[in-house]
Each structure stands twice: as C-alpha cells, then as structure tokens.
Amino acid sequence: MLLKSLKLVFVLALLSFASETPKNIILFIGDGMGPAQITALKTVTGTPNLERFKNAGFATTYSEDEYVTDSAAGATALATGFKTYNGAISVDAAHQKLKTVLEYAEELGKSTGLVATCSITHATPAAFAAHQPSRKMNNEIADDITASGTDVIIGGGLSFFLPKSADNSAREDEKDLFSKLKSSHNLVNNDNEFKNFHGKNLVYLYAKEHPGKANERTLSLKEMTSKAIEVLSQNDNGFFLMVEGSQIDWGGHANESDYIISEIVDFDGAVGAGLDFAEKNKETMIVVTADHETGGYSLLGGSIAEKKVTKTEFTTKGHSAVMVPVFSFGPGSDVLTGIIDNTLIGKTIIKYNQN
Numbered sequence: 175m176l177l178k179s180l181k182l183v184f185v186l187a188l189l190s191f192a193s194e195t196p197k198n199i200i201l202f203i204g205d206g207m208g209p210a211q212i213t214a215l216k217t218v219t220g221t222p223n224l225e226r227f228k229n230a231g232f233a234t235t236y237s238e239d240e241y242v243t244d245s246a247a248g249a250t251a252l253a254t255g256f257k258t259y260n261g262a263i264s265v266d267a268a269h270q271k272l273k274t275v276l277e278y279a280e281e282l283g284k285s286t287g288l289v290a291t292c293s294i295t296h297a298t299p300a301a302f303a304a305h306q307p308s309r310k311m312n313n314e315i316a317d318d319i320t321a322s323g324t325d326v327i328i329g330g331g332l333s334f335f336l337p338k339s340a341d342n343s344a345r346e347d348e349k350d351l352f353s354k355l356k357s358s359h360n361l362v363n364n365d366n367e368f369k370n371f372h373g374k375n376l377v378y379l380y381a382k383e384h385p386g387k388a389n390e391r392t393l394s395l396k397e398m399t400s401k402a403i404e405v406l407s408q409n410d411n412g413f414f415l416m417v418e419g420s421q422i423d424w425g426g427h428a429n430e431s432d433y434i435i436s437e438i439v440d441f442d443g444a445v446g447a448g449l450d451f452a453e454k455n456k457e458t459m460i461v462v463t464a465d466h467e468t469g470g471y472s473l474l475g476g477s478i479a480e481k482k483v484t485k486t487e488f489t490t491k492g493h494s495a496v497m498v499p500v501f502s503f504g505p506g507s508d509v510l511t512g513i514i515d516n517t518l519i520g521k522t523i524i525k526y527n528q529n
C-alpha cells in the first residue's frame with residue numbers, strides 16, 4: 175500500500191514536471207504595443223481576449239546600444255535571448271549569428287511558422303529565420319527565410335521572392351525563390367485557395383510588398399493564425415509559431431490613434447484564436463508581448479460606456495523606451511511574470527525547444 179502510494183506520488187511528480195515544458199509555443203508580437211495601446215483596445219472592445227490571461231508582467235526593451243530599441247534588435251532579443259545593436263537581424267555586434275528559437279525548434283523536428291501583416295522580410299519576422307547585419311537587406315533576408323525550413327509562411331513581401339526580370343520583382347538578382355519554395359511547400363495564390371487549404375508546408379505571400387491596413391486586408395490576422403495552427407499542429411513533435419500584428423507600430427509612427435486601434439483589435443482576434451487552441455490542447459504555451467512601444471501614445475479622453483477614445487497625445491513619431499506588457503498562458507508560463515527583460519522571453523522559449 176505504502177509502496178503503491180509512493181509510486182503514485184512519483185508518477186504525479188513526473189507528470190507535473192513534464193507539464194512544465196510546453197510541446198507547442200505561440201509567440202504573439204504586437205509591434206509597438208505599449209500599455210496605452212492596450213488601454214485603447216480595452217476601451218473600444220470592453221473585454222478583449224488579452225483579458226483572458228492570468229499571468230502578466232512588464233518587459234524592458236532597451237537594445238545593446240540604445241535606450242530606445244528598434245524592431246530588429248527588439249525581435250532579436252525575443253527570438254534569440256540576446257541583445258544586439260539597433261538594425262541587426264539575429265546577429266551580434268561582431269555580426270556572428272545568434273541562433274533563433276525557430277532554428278532550435280526545427281532541430282527538434284518540430285514544425286515552425288511565421289505570420290505577419292507586413293512583408294515577411296521585415297525586421298520582426300526576419301529575426302526568427304534570418305541572420306543579417308542590417309534589416310534593410312530584404313534580398314538576403316528572403317534568401318535566409320527560403321533556406322530556413324520554416325513550414326508555414328504567411329505575410330507580404332512576394333516581390334522579394336521573384337527574380338529581377340519578373341513582373342513585380344523587387345530583387346536585385348535573378349534568384350527565383352518563389353520556385354524554390356514551390357518545390358518544398360504548397361503555395362496558395364489567393365484567399366479562396368488559402369481558406370480551402372488543408373495540408374502541410376503552406377506559403378501564402380498575400381501582398382507584393384507590405385499589405386494594406388486592417389480595413390483594406392481581405393483576411394483577418396485571426397484567419398491567418400487559425401490556418402497556421404491547423405497546419406502546424408499536425409506534427410506530433412509540436413510546433414513553434416510567431417504571429418506579428420505588424421502595423422500597430424505604423425499607427426504609432428503615423429500618430430494616428432484610429433490606425434493603432436484597428437490594428438490592435440485585429441491582433442487581439444488572433445490572440446483569441448491562439449488561446450482557444452491552447453485551452454483545449456493543454457500542451458501549448460502562449461506569450462503575447464511587444465518589441466517596444468511606438469508613438470509615446472497616451473489617452474487623455476474617452477468613454478468606457480460609449481466604448482470610444484476621444485482625446486489622445488503622441489510624444490514622438492518614433493519609438494519610446496516604456497516597458498511593454500507580457501501576457502502568458504499554459505505550461506511553463508509562470509516564469510514570464512513580474513518585471514523582466516525582453517531577453518528572458520527569448521531565453522525561456524529557447525529553453526523549451528532544447529533537448
């Protein structure tokens with residue numbers, strides 16, 4: 175009897191230990207999403223999906239060389255666990271490669287995905303699958319993404335995957351990355367094909383360069399995220415997925431409150447799809463954070479009852495250094511609470527993708 179109950183305790187201990195390492199990780203990055211942006215989301219929606227999280231914290235975002243980070247250094251910290259200089263795509267100051275969580279996941283035989291509402295070669299998604307000394311190197315970043323083995327790619331930036339002589343190409347050479355991807359992935363060409371796709375290895379480059387604003391896009395970030403999860407979750411080894419709400423940042427740069435709000439509402443819908451999956455799946459960790467805040471945005475007037483923001487101020491056309499929120503859910507997420515540095519997020523999700 176005693177032996178039996180000891181055995182049970184041992185098994186339970188093993189089980190609870192095992193449950194601390196998530197099989198799947200979905201990292202949501204709201205580019206430029208600070209506390210005011212989230213307050214605006216709460217104001218206009220009443221109960222955003224972000225409110226479903228119990229674990230929350232704040233992350234510092236400074237880069238290796240600047241108090242105010244850019245998106246490249248910010249994404250590098252989240253993807254690799256290391257700070258670097260502004261503009262760097264997952265390389266250090268000596269231009270040495272910093273291994274990313276996506277690369278660790280690939281090594282473990284997991285499936286991997288990148289979803290964005292900007293060009294897939296833009297700084298945030300790039301830092302997960304590319305290594306370049308400058309974020310401006312779209313051609314080289316597209317080369318890296320194509321070679322990375324990323325299983326699901328959904329974003330803009332088609333023009334960087336077409337040879338120079340092709341219509342709509344933005345490349346400076348004749349490399350045909352589109353055909354290369356076609357040999358290893360299922361490429362869909364329109365929303366209908368996308369919605370009806372059920373299989374593995376999906377690429378949808380749904381805009382020549384950057385997609386339009388939320389109200390101009392024909393697919394919500396929620397639809398893109400749900401499809402990515404459907405495709406990636408077929409792998410019994412698990413998956414890593416990064417989803418970026420890219421244009422919350424652009425609303426901040428433009429100092430346009432309505433632009434910020436429509437983008438963060440779209441982003442919050444995608445987070446909801448991730449949570450719906452994780453709540454059922456029970457082996458999935460969700461992290462929602464930002465690379466930095468944009469606009470020095472503040473809310474000075476509005477109405478909770480009428481769900482509207484009426485008076486806003488911006489202190490910059492650029493980024494600010496204020497800490498960004500960190501929400502997390504699922505096995506292994508307890509460590510990402512309190513005041514942390516952005517590198518802890520990268521180090522933690524990498525730890526869960528190592529043997």
Ligand code: MG
Pocket residue numbers: 205245292296297298299418420423
């Ligand atoms: Mg970005």
Ligand code: ZN
Pocket residue numbers: 206245423424427468493
């Ligand atoms: Zn920005």
